[in-house]
Amino acid sequence: MAAEDSLSSPGLDRVAGEKFLQEAFQIMLEEGIRKGMDASEKVCIWKEPEELQQILDLNLKDSGEPHERLLERCRDVIKYSVKTCHPRFCNQLFSGLDPHALAGRMITEMLNTSQYTYEIAPVFVLMEEVVLKKLQKLVGWEKGDGIFSPGGSISNMYAMNVARYHRFPDCKQKGHWAIPKLAVFTSEECHYSIQKGAAFLGIGTDNVYLVAADEKGKMIPADLEKKINQAKSERALPFFVNATCGTTVLGAFDPLPEIAEAAWGGSALLSQRHRHLLDGIERADSVAWNPHKMLMTGLQCSAFLVQDNSGLLQRCHCAQATYLFQTDKFYDIAYDRGDQTIQCGRKVDCFKLWLMWKANGSKGLEQRVYEKILHLGKVLLPFLPEFINLCFWYVPPSLRGQEGCTDYWVKLEKVAPLIKEQMMKKGSMLVGYQPHGKQVNFFRQVVTNPAVTRDDLNFFLDEIERLGRDL
Amino acid sequence: MAAEDSLSSPGLDRVAGEKFLQEAFQIMLEEGIRKGMDASEKVCIWKEPEELQQILDLNLKDSGEPHERLLERCRDVIKYSVKTCHPRFCNQLFSGLDPHALAGRMITEMLNTSQYTYEIAPVFVLMEEVVLKKLQKLVGWEKGDGIFSPGGSISNMYAMNVARYHRFPDCKQKGHWAIPKLAVFTSEECHYSIQKGAAFLGIGTDNVYLVAADEKGKMIPADLEKKINQAKSERALPFFVNATCGTTVLGAFDPLPEIAEAAWGGSALLSQRHRHLLDGIERADSVAWNPHKMLMTGLQCSAFLVQDNSGLLQRCHCAQATYLFQTDKFYDIAYDRGDQTIQCGRKVDCFKLWLMWKANGSKGLEQRVYEKILHLGKVLLPFLPEFINLCFWYVPPSLRGQEGCTDYWVKLEKVAPLIKEQMMKKGSMLVGYQPHGKQVNFFRQVVTNPAVTRDDLNFFLDEIERLGRDL
Numbered sequence: 001m002a003a004e005d006s007l008s009s010p011g012l013d014r015v016a017g018e019k020f021l022q023e024a025f026q027i028m029l030e031e032g033i034r035k036g037m038d039a040s041e042k043v044c045i046w047k048e049p050e051e052l053q054q055i056l057d058l059n060l061k062d063s064g065e066p067h068e069r070l071l072e073r074c075r076d077v078i079k080y081s082v083k084t085c086h087p088r089f090c091n092q093l094f095s096g097l098d099p100h101a102l103a104g105r106m107i108t109e110m111l112n113t114s115q116y117t118y119e120i121a122p123v124f125v126l127m128e129e130v131v132l133k134k135l136q137k138l139v140g141w142e143k144g145d146g147i148f149s150p151g152g153s154i155s156n157m158y159a160m161n162v163a164r165y166h167r168f169p170d171c172k173q174k175g176h177w178a179i180p181k182l183a184v185f186t187s188e189e190c191h192y193s194i195q196k197g198a199a200f201l202g203i204g205t206d207n208v209y210l211v212a213a214d215e216k217g218k219m220i221p222a223d224l225e226k227k228i229n230q231a232k233s234e235r236a237l238p239f240f241v242n243a244t245c246g247t248t249v250l251g252a253f254d255p256l257p258e259i260a261e262a263a264w265g266g267s268a269l270l271s272q273r274h275r276h277l278l279d280g281i282e283r284a285d286s287v288a289w290n291p292h293k294m295l296m297t298g299l300q301c302s303a304f305l306v307q308d309n310s311g312l313l314q315r316c317h318c319a320q321a322t323y324l325f326q327t328d329k330f331y332d333i334a335y336d337r338g339d340q341t342i343q344c345g346r347k348v349d350c351f352k353l354w355l356m357w358k359a360n361g362s363k364g365l366e367q368r369v370y371e372k373i374l375h376l377g378k379v380l381l382p383f384l385p386e387f388i389n390l391c392f393w394y395v396p397p398s399l400r401g402q403e404g405c406t407d408y409w410v411k412l413e414k415v416a417p418l419i420k421e422q423m424m425k426k427g428s429m430l431v432g433y434q435p436h437g438k439q440v441n442f443f444r445q446v447v448t449n450p451a452v453t454r455d456d457l458n459f460f461l462d463e464i465e466r467l468g469r470d471l
Numbered sequence: 472m473a474a475e476d477s478l479s480s481p482g483l484d485r486v487a488g489e490k491f492l493q494e495a496f497q498i499m500l501e502e503g504i505r506k507g508m509d510a511s512e513k514v515c516i517w518k519e520p521e522e523l524q525q526i527l528d529l530n531l532k533d534s535g536e537p538h539e540r541l542l543e544r545c546r547d548v549i550k551y552s553v554k555t556c557h558p559r560f561c562n563q564l565f566s567g568l569d570p571h572a573l574a575g576r577m578i579t580e581m582l583n584t585s586q587y588t589y590e591i592a593p594v595f596v597l598m599e600e601v602v603l604k605k606l607q608k609l610v611g612w613e614k615g616d617g618i619f620s621p622g623g624s625i626s627n628m629y630a631m632n633v634a635r636y637h638r639f640p641d642c643k644q645k646g647h648w649a650i651p652k653l654a655v656f657t658s659e660e661c662h663y664s665i666q667k668g669a670a671f672l673g674i675g676t677d678n679v680y681l682v683a684a685d686e687k688g689k690m691i692p693a694d695l696e697k698k699i700n701q702a703k704s705e706r707a708l709p710f711f712v713n714a715t716c717g718t719t720v721l722g723a724f725d726p727l728p729e730i731a732e733a734a735w736g737g738s739a740l741l742s743q744r745h746r747h748l749l750d751g752i753e754r755a756d757s758v759a760w761n762p763h764k765m766l767m768t769g770l771q772c773s774a775f776l777v778q779d780n781s782g783l784l785q786r787c788h789c790a791q792a793t794y795l796f797q798t799d800k801f802y803d804i805a806y807d808r809g810d811q812t813i814q815c816g817r818k819v820d821c822f823k824l825w826l827m828w829k830a831n832g833s834k835g836l837e838q839r840v841y842e843k844i845l846h847l848g849k850v851l852l853p854f855l856p857e858f859i860n861l862c863f864w865y866v867p868p869s870l871r872g873q874e875g876c877t878d879y880w881v882k883l884e885k886v887a888p889l890i891k892e893q894m895m896k897k898g899s900m901l902v903g904y905q906p907h908g909k910q911v912n913f914f915r916q917v918v919t920n921p922a923v924t925r926d927d928l929n930f931f932l933d934e935i936e937r938l939g940r941d942l
Contacts, residue, residue: 012922017570024574025496032581049806052593058601064832081582082591091591099488103495105580110503111552112769120553120562122523130529150621153814161671175675176647192790193815200632200813202673204646249794298583300818319663323720323905330892335520342671343624344664347770361535421801434794451483
């Protein structure tokens with residue numbers, strides 16, 4: 001019965017659907033973008049989880065809700081979400097909002113296709129290739145291959161998997177039991193996804209050898225050699241060296257002749273001024289590069305690039321599903337690139353970057369990769385900045401001049417969390433802090449958002465002073 | 472200098488940005504949604520890759536382009552993309568367009584946050600929990616845990632990784648060299664991501680034992696037992712049995728007492744009528760469920776659920792990055808759930824499903840999980856449908872009654888690709904075909920889009936007849 005009825009008339013009301021989209025879009029502009037980018041509005045409206053649950057009424061019920069109620073829900077979701085496009089949001093390595101990238105994301109969502117075959121994604125198959133080629137060229141490769149993956153962590157896993165397959169193609173069929181114990185090398189300052197990846201890929205975190213870094217956070221090549229020898233003496237076979245271009249906390253660039261990949265700082269390749277930080281990257285076998293960070297494309301946009309163009313990605317990952325990658329198609333099936341990945345359905349992540357690039361040109365994007373200069377007052381620097389990560393302690397008046405006291409560092413450690421709590425509850429700004437190595441909690445300020453002005457930076461320091469001076 | 476200048480005024484023109492978004496959105500409605508859902512418009516405009524490259528002018532240049540040109544580009548991208556929302560698109564297991572889910576996706580893109588901490592995603596941390604709890608309840612579990620992952624293939628990898636960790640917690644540190652060879656069991660009809668996952672996780676595809684399926688495509692339990700014994704005799708340790716609820720091609724449901732996970736057909740849990748197909752799923756340790764298929768949330772929306780609520784996901788995947796998951800935060804850090812995943816930055820995938828659920832209620836969604844009845848004329852069925860996958864051969868007049876001829880199957884094999892080529896070049900509809908086991912190429916029709924009417928289904932069969940009758 002139900003089936004019969006559902007066929008007599010369409011099960012979706014298109015007019016009502018379009019009306020909803022129009023109205024939701026206007027709310028999004030008003031509540032999310034206009035207010036979100038306005039420095040005089042709050043970055044976040046802090047609510048304790050229990051209170052927020054009450055306000056949002058999240059539970060899913062048997063019956064649907066009317067149009068107006070649903071629009072109110074959209075407004076509330078936006079209202080109580082953190083505004084990552086706000087000029088005073090610098091809590092992560094991404095921030096800001098690029099209108100062209102967002103338009104690309106919206107259209108991608110509307111088209112809702114999967115990147116696997118030319119058949120259902122002709123435009124995006126071609127576009128992905130062009131964008132990846134451009135990134136390869138910036139790395140300094142004349143040839144190469146690549147794929148967009150769902151984030152830098154997964155790109156790093158791709159890098160390890162492809163390196164493993166390249167060295168031991170049998171591993172794909174036989175697993176690790178047929179090959180020697182493997183050893184991964186990375187600096188102690190590297191992103192934690194290297195550890196996660198080693199665990200997920202069955203390599204094990206014990207087989208990740210952490211290479212010492214210098215005071216700036218850069219890998220020490222002599223220690224790399226030492227660790228490689230150590231691994232060999234422990235009967236582990238070195239197969240993968242990860243170098244980091246822009247470490248997460250300090251923004252340090254590893255010295256690159258031994259490189260294997262890069263993520264956060266990759267976009268410095270676009271900059272005449274900062275390009276030198278990545279000298280030698282063209283010698284890497286693979287590169288992981290996240291335009292969703294410095295270039296503001298929006299999550300997720302992570303390119304995994306390999307220098308090989310002999311079909312390594314395909315051989316490493318293919319499973320040749322006959323229902324998707326038929327070999328008797330009427331077009332050139334080399335365009336069906338989905339079997340190069342570990343995914344089946346794969347979101348289109350290239351269009352947002354492509355449209356933003358078309359809008360700004362390489363020159364326009366280059367200008368986004370730059371330094372915002374901070375004049376520092378009552379702050380101490382645990383590390384001198386190499387890139388745009390500015391790490392600092394705020395020292396409240398009550399602690400100044402007491403560096404010699406026994407509990408100085410114990411007290412200083414508590415300053416950043418207390419300031420952070422106050423800024424979040426006030427909603428005035430959002431910046432990250434962390435301890436690091438022997439150093440107690442310090443703030444990490446990273447400005448990548450071109451909408452940030454000198455006023456915002458002045459506010460930033462003044463506000464920390466206001467929130468922290470009585471501690 | 473550049474840095475100084477860039478601080479004096481904002482580097483983004485907000486008014487121009489909003490204007491672009493407004494106009495791009497109207498193009499999206501007009502060119503993508505209105506035309507895309509209109510049965511009288513084409514499903515796709517076929518162009519050979521070289522021609523499409525010419526039309527789109529994909530190359531990225533040094534300089535940016537003006538407003539109007541960029542809008543034209545948006546229009547072209549939409550125009551030449553396949554309309555997966557079209558009532559005559561049934562080429563994949565996803566199709567159709569839900570306006571509430573799309574609104575949720577657009578707002579998610581605008582907010583551009585990452586799901587890892589309550590600090591920057593308070594609304595979505597709470598929302599994900601509610602949605603996952605609802606899905607767990609439908610599976611039949613009173614307790615559990617879960618995560619949204621970037622697609623079903625990665626959810627399947629999660630399932631294998633968590634099972635491995637559960638059996639051998641040491642594997643996370645020591646890798647596979649410290650544990651016995653592992654064996655995975657899955658039906659020969661399973662999705663190819665099980666193979667991809669086994670390779671990626673270092674288990675190896677040889678250690679995936681393919682269990683025979685019956686003529687409907689369902690796993691044969693007796694053969695599972697046989698394969699388990701075989702694995703043991705080959706010194707491989709059985710640790711993971713994958714059962715499929717809705718196989719990719721035939722839509723078969725494995726018998727479930729031995730289940731480990733489900734993806735495409737999971738949404739049948741919402742249906743009173745089809746729920747029985749998943750009887751026994753509550754005995755699974757983990758379930759992978761893709762609402763982006765039958766429920767039309769849009770890519771990507773894949774839930775990975777585990778019955779364990781002792782923190783297994785967290786223990787299995789955590790790396791405790793101190794810059795993100797600080798332990799001295801002022802709020803309850805149990806809400807920072809990002810370390811349960813293999814990712815760092817993670818897209819928000821819950822809101823589109825949540826908003827669609829709020830709009831339709833469980834009852835409304837149930838009505839989407841139903842059968843569209845096809846009256847079959849000149850078609851042969853290689854497999855009787857168990858679910859909504861309808862597999863069939865079209866037999867052109869020239870071949871009818873010749874089943875006994877030696878080259879009958881050779882000729883029939885070519886029919887589907889030829890019809891497909893014609894339908895794509897004409898743009899009239901899009902449906903998938905594949906060979907399967909011993910059966911030559913047949914069409915697979917899956918109707919999940921509630922906008923499809925009887926007229927569309929009639930057109931579907933008539934069009935195949937029109938395109939194929941002279942073959």
